[in-house]
Amino acid sequence: MEELQHLFGGFAVALSWFNLMLMFAGIILGVIIGVLPGLGGANGVAILLPLTFSMAQQPGGDTSAIILLSCIYWGALFGGAITSILFNIPGEPWSVATTFDGYPLGQKGRAGAALTAAFTSSFVGAFVAVLLITFLSPIVAKFALRFGPAEFFSVYLLTFSAFVGMSRGSPFKTIAAMMLGFAMAAVGIDTVTGQLRLTFGFTDLLKGFDFLIAVIGLFGIGEILLTIEEGLEFKGAKAKLDMRVVLETWKELPRYWKTSLRAAAVGCMMGIVPGGATPASFMSYGLAKKMSPDGEKFGTGQVEGVVAPETAAHAAGTSALLPMITLGVPGSPTAAVLLGGLLIWGLQPGPLLFVEKADFVWGLIASMYLGNIVGLIVVLTCVPLFAAILRVPFSIIAPLILVICAIGAYTVHNSMFDVWLMLGFGIMGYVFKKLDYPLAPLVLALVLGDRAEDSFRQSMLLSQGDLRIFYDNGLVGGITTLALLLLFWPLISRGLDLVRGRRPRRD
Amino acid sequence: MEESGQDVGRAVGSTRAWEAVVAGIFLAFGLVVAWDSHRLGAAWGSDGPEAGYFPFYVGVLICISAAVNLYTALKAGAEGGKPFVHWGQLKMILTVMVPSTIYVALIANPWMGLGIYVASALFIAFFMRYLGRYGWLRIAAVSVGTMLAFFLMFEIWFKVPLPKGPLEAAFGFA
Numbered sequence A: 001m002e003e004l005q006h007l008f009g010g011f012a013v014a015l016s017w018f019n020l021m022l023m024f025a026g027i028i029l030g031v032i033i034g035v036l037p038g039l040g041g042a043n044g045v046a047i048l049l050p051l052t053f054s055m056a057q058q059p060g061g062d063t064s065a066i067i068l069l070s071c072i073y074w075g076a077l078f079g080g081a082i083t084s085i086l087f088n089i090p091g092e093p094w095s096v097a098t099t100f101d102g103y104p105l106g107q108k109g110r111a112g113a114a115l116t117a118a119f120t121s122s123f124v125g126a127f128v129a130v131l132l133i134t135f136l137s138p139i140v141a142k143f144a145l146r147f148g149p150a151e152f153f154s155v156y157l158l159t160f161s162a163f164v165g166m167s168r169g170s171p172f173k174t175i176a177a178m179m180l181g182f183a184m185a186a187v188g189i190d191t192v193t194g195q196l197r198l199t200f201g202f203t204d205l206l207k208g209f210d211f212l213i214a215v216i217g218l219f220g221i222g223e224i225l226l227t228i229e230e231g232l233e234f235k236g237a238k239a240k241l242d243m244r245v246v247l248e249t250w251k252e253l254p255r256y257w258k259t260s261l262r263a264a265a266v267g268c269m270m271g272i273v274p275g276g277a278t279p280a281s282f283m284s285y286g287l288a289k290k291m292s293p294d295g296e297k298f299g300t301g302q303v304e305g306v307v308a309p310e311t312a313a314h315a316a317g318t319s320a321l322l323p324m325i326t327l328g329v330p331g332s333p334t335a336a337v338l339l340g341g342l343l344i345w346g347l348q349p350g351p352l353l354f355v356e357k358a359d360f361v362w363g364l365i366a367s368m369y370l371g372n373i374v375g376l377i378v379v380l381t382c383v384p385l386f387a388a389i390l391r392v393p394f395s396i397i398a399p400l401i402l403v404i405c406a407i408g409a410y411t412v413h414n415s416m417f418d419v420w421l422m423l424g425f426g427i428m429g430y431v432f433k434k435l436d437y438p439l440a441p442l443v444l445a446l447v448l449g450d451r452a453e454d455s456f457r458q459s460m461l462l463s464q465g466d467l468r469i470f471y472d473n474g475l476v477g478g479i480t481t482l483a484l485l486l487l488f489w490p491l492i493s494r495g496l497d498l499v500r501g502r503r504p505r506r507d
Numbered sequence B: 001m002e003e004s005g006q007d008v009g010r011a012v013g014s015t016r017a018w019e020a021v022v023a024g025i026f027l028a029f030g031l032v033v034a035w036d037s038h039r040l041g042a043a044w045g046s047d048g049p050e051a052g053y054f055p056f057y058v059g060v061l062i063c064i065s066a067a068v069n070l071y072t073a074l075k076a077g078a079e080g081g082k083p084f085v086h087w088g089q090l091k092m093i094l095t096v097m098v099p100s101t102i103y104v105a106l107i108a109n110p111w112m113g114l115g116i117y118v119a120s121a122l123f124i125a126f127f128m129r130y131l132g133r134y135g136w137l138r139i140a141a142v143s144v145g146t147m148l149a150f151f152l153m154f155e156i157w158f159k160v161p162l163p164k165g166p167l168e169a170a171f172g173f174a
Helices: A002-014 A017-035 A041-052 A061-087 A093-144 A149-166 A171-186 A211-229 A243-272 A277-291 A304-319 A321-327 A333-344 A352-356 A358-389 A394-413 A416-434 A440-463 A467-471 A474-487 A489-499 B015-040 B053-075 B087-107 B116-130 B136-157 B166-170
Strands: none
Touching (some): A002 A358, A041 A211, A041 A394, A061 A333, A061 A358, A093 A352, A171 A440, A171 B015, A211 A416, A211 A440, A243 A321, A333 A440, A352 A358, A394 B116, A394 B136, A440 B053, B015 B053, B087 B116, B116 B166
């Protein structure tokens, strides 16, 4: 039970007054970010990242900084549920499945029950995922200490193949978006030879594209444009949560323990493999609908239909941090932004982090427990406040969000060029969203591009250009095989359908 | 926002056309990436892979997937005929994008950069007036108030310097 010892050490780090205050601040900011259109977990954290630069330089400050940022993430996860249930507007893509039953519940006057169920199951999902992180991540990290460049490249390959295999849209669009990310990551000075790549003589391109700018533009500006196009009107159910409703709902919830458990399992699995929270929530909703005795009533306002997607989304969102801290491979855009934060603070994410910065890692894990408890308390008590934010007219909120995005983009490198880039990325994000080009693989490729390339080059150097190095031993061969299976999954599943004599599905 | 956004005005291009345009841009970009990497050397040098080794294949993959996307877009059936965006929607987007572009240009330019605070205040004021039709008093309160709060937060509290213009200089903040 070495983990428990470490964990208690982590609680000692996380439980200072300053860190608790940061948790509250982070959760509240996060919920606001999750509620507002155009601001989400990924770009919310990206915008606030520069503010932590000076904080992280103080001794022990990197732990406080990651606590602040990860709590913003938890807050954003909670916040998505509020808008789905009260306004039928999913604040985040993973809350779309929550609207199916959450909004009808709100219309029936049971918004309180829906909110309580959503928050509580979010908490349960996150809790299961944190337990998993606590006990699994030291094992994964220890295992990964033996990884060489070939193993790391095969893990990157697995990450990116998972996007292709699990995407619900066209696999070629996923590949195109992903490779665009890799190409943009290659822009600038090549770290090995020092040569300039893809700069075409523009000095502004020398330092390459920063993924934080891409995240702010693609998710922030792009989202605002989509919201405006839909001509948003906020018409919502009344938000009131009194203790009586909360307690009554809590009495009802244990009945759905099977659904919760299934949802948490689906979420954890999808979170570790980068597929992310959004497919996890849909999958879990579908499973619950199939397996619940009240399955036919789903969609008319069933508490169980809120429990399933919310538990899965939170479990996935939380467990996405497991590969991030153990391997340095983020499972979601927000985890990628957190990873970028670690790099900027001078920490090297990956298996060595557990050895060299044990107090940081365990402080982070302990803060996940505390942050989710704080989160549950904050959202249960402050719902009317957060719902009021959505009543602020759009003509005030929209320019404010744009200003915040501009400031966030500027502060990354103190460069106006980045603000222009952000606008460009915004238009790109809007067009990509409309045409179903996925943004998450683009962002992840932009973050991991250099590292994936380095590990590929190093493996090629080791083997003198022989691709067989990726089948050199059981470990790397296993990961590579899995990656290739996932990569060609769209083809394989179509083939299976044909064999079974079914009409192949049109994607 | 008087317009509901749905089915406002005629369509601006079909989804098929836009798919094809975007795939075409991808194709061109992939060619540029592959060409530039080839120029740098995408082969095996004396000391291992050359600088263009990895990006070259990235460029090739972009070209392949873009070609498939282009083909899919062109042969798409009735679904491809769906409108990409309606004129009314595009108008809403332009009312955001055009002022945003002017806003970024106002922050800093070689002729007269206003700084981020003044430009932001003007930007918020424009939106509140043009889309929200608020009274000037309320506009002034919101735009100046938030920017004052931002100024305190960034310049004083977090000590993160943002672009400043003549107004800040007049108060002694360079």
